[in-house]
């Protein structure tokens with residue numbers, strides 16, 4: 001059985017690539033990546049020339065067979081995504097699942113991920129958090145998803161793009177309330193890295209005053225509900241109403 005190394009790459013600052021990631025990439029025969037042009041740039045920076053195989057959401061199933069063949073023939077492989085840790089809001093889950101089922105070794109080579117990077121400097125509780133990734137694009141579905149999280153006591157973490165950041169913060173304000181503590185992390189590890197800390201209202205206002213602040217990549221972190229209604233309370237109340245309705 002062969003080995004697939006799942007290698008995290010930087011989310012902005014190239015110096016964040018670990019020595020281990022560098023030597024694993026240098027040592028493998030083939031690198032499976034999301035976008036070959038993007039990965040080619042990273043390899044150029046590292047002075048490496050490698051055979052690349054593109055694996056993205058639309059061809060992952062077909063590629064699995066090819067990767068299995070390469071590994072069976074004794075070739076070693078790495079999986080990288082455009083930025084950060086593969087599989088985290090990035091392709092690779094089906095590939096890793098298939099390889100594990102075929103008894104191939106899957107070895108993680110950890111490094112940057114925007115979610116952990118953002119949480120590590122936000123100053124929101126991190127004892128419990130929930131990663132929600134990207135919200136649905138359609139407004140209705142997005143509102144519904146947010147509404148389902150309103151009573152969650154854990155810190156909520158979302159990924160968002162520059163195209164929807166203003167609208168997403170507006171929907172969050174409406175559903176979670178303007179005063180809910182929130183932190184927005186923009187352009188992590190890059191030149192214009194900025195943390196906006198405050199409430200959903202203040203964070204939203206801060207990026208709206210200047211269109212430049214809406215550029216780049218974002219991690220949105222929202223504090224959990226500080227006093228969520230417990231299941232018991234809801235049940236008694238509902239039960240009481242139901243019983244009342246049944247009285248003659």
Ligand code: SAM
Pocket residue numbers: 011012081083084085086087088089090112113114115158159160161185186187188189190217218219
């Ligand atoms: N696999 C990546 C990881 O481990 O973080 C995430 C890939 S996902 C397709 C891209 C999203 O991650 C962006 O839209 C943004 O929400 C977040 N992200 C990635 N790099 C970031 C950065 N440097 N600053 C802020 N957010 C970032």
